[in-house]
Amino acid sequence: MKGLTFVGLGLNDEAGLSFRGLEETRNADSAFIELYTSLLPEFSLKRFETLAGKKVTLLSRRDLEEANGEALLEAAGQGCVVFLVPGDPFVATTHAALRIEAEKRGIKTQIIHGASAISAVIGLSGLQNYKFGKTVTIPFPETSSETPYNVIAENRERGLHTLCLLDLKADEHRFLSVNEGLQALMAVERKIQKGVVTSGSLAVGAARVGSVNPALKAGWIGELLKYDFGGPPQSLIFPSELHFMEVEALIRFAGASEKLRGAVK
Amino acid sequence: MKGLTFVGLGLNDEAGLSFRGLEETRNADSAFIELYTSLLPEFSLKRFETLAGKKVTLLSRRDLEEANGEALLEAAGQGCVVFLVPGDPFVATTHAALRIEAEKRGIKTQIIHGASAISAVIGLSGLQNYKFGKTVTIPFPETSSETPYNVIAENRERGLHTLCLLDLKADEHRFLSVNEGLQALMAVERKIQKGVVTSGSLAVGAARVGSVNPALKAGWIGELLKYDFGGPPQSLIFPSELHFMEVEALIRFAGASEKLRGAVK
Numbered sequence: 444m445k446g447l448t449f450v451g452l453g454l455n456d457e458a459g460l461s462f463r464g465l466e467e468t469r470n471a472d473s474a475f476i477e478l479y480t481s482l483l484p485e486f487s488l489k490r491f492e493t494l495a496g497k498k499v500t501l502l503s504r505r506d507l508e509e510a511n512g513e514a515l516l517e518a519a520g521q522g523c524v525v526f527l528v529p530g531d532p533f534v535a536t537t538h539a540a541l542r543i544e545a546e547k548r549g550i551k552t553q554i555i556h557g558a559s560a561i562s563a564v565i566g567l568s569g570l571q572n573y574k575f576g577k578t579v580t581i582p583f584p585e586t587s588s589e590t591p592y593n594v595i596a597e598n599r600e601r602g603l604h605t606l607c608l609l610d611l612k613a614d615e616h617r618f619l620s621v622n623e624g625l626q627a628l629m630a631v632e633r634k635i636q637k638g639v640v641t642s643g644s645l646a647v648g649a650a651r652v653g654s655v656n657p658a659l660k661a662g663w664i665g666e667l668l669k670y671d672f673g674g675p676p677q678s679l680i681f682p683s684e685l686h687f688m689e690v691e692a693l694i695r696f697a698g699a700s701e702k703l704r705g706a707v708k
Numbered sequence: 709m710k711g712l713t714f715v716g717l718g719l720n721d722e723a724g725l726s727f728r729g730l731e732e733t734r735n736a737d738s739a740f741i742e743l744y745t746s747l748l749p750e751f752s753l754k755r756f757e758t759l760a761g762k763k764v765t766l767l768s769r770r771d772l773e774e775a776n777g778e779a780l781l782e783a784a785g786q787g788c789v790v791f792l793v794p795g796d797p798f799v800a801t802t803h804a805a806l807r808i809e810a811e812k813r814g815i816k817t818q819i820i821h822g823a824s825a826i827s828a829v830i831g832l833s834g835l836q837n838y839k840f841g842k843t844v845t846i847p848f849p850e851t852s853s854e855t856p857y858n859v860i861a862e863n864r865e866r867g868l869h870t871l872c873l874l875d876l877k878a879d880e881h882r883f884l885s886v887n888e889g890l891q892a893l894m895a896v897e898r899k900i901q902k903g904v905v906t907s908g909s910l911a912v913g914a915a916r917v918g919s920v921n922p923a924l925k926a927g928w929i930g931e932l933l934k935y936d937f938g939g940p941p942q943s944l945i946f947p948s949e950l951h952f953m954e955v956e957a958l959i960r961f962a963g964a965s966e967k968l969r970g971a972v973k
Contacts, residue, residue, distance in 0.1 A: 451823065458727040458728040459726050459821075460726060461723060461725060462722070462730075466723065532831055533830075533834065534827045534831050535838070536836050536838070539953055540953065542834070542960075543960055546961065554828075556823035557726075557823055558796060558821035558824070559796075562824040562827050566796055566797055566798035567819055569804060571800075572799045572800060573801070573842070573844070573845070576841055577838070577841055603842055653821050688804055688805065692804060695811045696807070696811065696817075
């Protein structure tokens, strides 16, 4: 059967893949993978190929963004193809154009879902998904932007938490850290001065969520700037109004100070 | 080693589990599961026990909410225990109290993430995660509530899409459908009359996301009310301002009318 199946690799390494994803990969006529849109810190393509029992072609940013995935689309026009991507496919905007192009060419597409950093970071933090507003990505400093600050401020006005993803270019081994993300936001704070991201604001940093040694630390920004989160990928949460269960979770799971109980309603 | 590992089962059936989750289950001294907080429509506990190579104890709502998971906590005080739950653990508020209680008793907890309906429905729809505001659940009619309507209205004021989960009680085989969710919102519309959920509003319905035959249909509410989404679980999205790639995605993947191109900026 012809077709293109987007398979989510989930988090961290090849063990993040679901059984459904592996079965589809084993049965496919050919398999492609990209590893630049997110970082799976302990993933090995060699181990994955052994597991899948076939050669898996690694596609670069160039193959997908400049050549528009032509090699992959050609293969999918002739047989059953899987395309493996980090996390859960299409949560970000990535590869949406590829999926549309495939359908335009009459190639049937389907998705096999994987664990996404977005739900995983929220779940690990102990904060409640229903209380999150819009998600935002903090870009590298060369694309200086006030957007993340404004998103945090707007969410907070509605009593909503903000998940901030931190920009990364896995193919260039560049990963924005919690520390750099906080510095970028505090630079905007010095300009706009709404008091949204100050050294006394509460934030939660996370790193390597989905691995066996994730880091999670809640504290005032002044504290977080001194905390060692270890390697990438990292992300940030700015909590707004906290339910008492969320306060307990931040104290128990994220090392927040017991003083947090008094600091919130 | 002692401890309690929450394992996300992902979506649809036992093949939604990750390799990491299965390995942890195989190595555990004992394994518990609950299947009432969400529906995995094709899941078989018997097949799962064969895969896991051990007996897996099914916990009811009563075991967890009235008895506070005492059986599970006692086992985790003595050995290495896994607790398997649908989707990705702790995305909703469920089991947060259990995790806090475990840590209070000195039982170390960890999470193995799974695919979540939240990221999966968004990914399948072709809409962009960054453009979603707060998520809301539409309750069964006996808990009539204006909250979901107001969340959609507030998100829309900010140009943001809304994901509406539909209430379910899997242990009572009760699942709110797209049709019932729309009817409930339109009843609020008749009262509040902000023009947010009318028969001419655009919405996207989804069903059985993560299975091999998911349903996805975008259209004006008048159309969706006549559409057969099949069995549960189902969910709804109310799009706000659409990017042209999102319009293409809704037309190509969700059967939206070509007229949608003209109807949005």
